[in-house]
Amino acid sequence: MDTRDSKTPEEELQHLKEVSQPEDFDHPEPDVEQPEAKSSSNGLHRVLPIVIVVIGILAAAMLLLSGNAE
Numbered sequence: 001m002d003t004r005d006s007k008t009p010e011e012e013l014q015h016l017k018e019v020s021q022p023e024d025f026d027h028p029e030p031d032v033e034q035p036e037a038k039s040s041s042n043g044l045h046r047v048l049p050i051v052i053v054v055i056g057i058l059a060a061a062m063l064l065l066s067g068n069a070e
Contacts, residue, residue, distance in 0.1 A: 007015065
């Protein structure tokens with residue numbers, strides 16, 4: 001693990017070259033170095049509506065039961 005604060009002139013030049021490269025808008029596909037950008041969330045769009053319905057049913061049940069307790 002590199003804990004140095006300052007960089008050598010060669011490291012600084014390399015860093016500036018990497019940062020100054022423009023973004024490739026013609027080819028917006030994820031890079032090979034970023035495999036996590038290619039993976040999609042397959043199950044989240046199916047689980048979220050189910051969670052919302054369950055929370056709604058629990059909220060309705062709590063409201064109905066709290067009204068009957070008195």
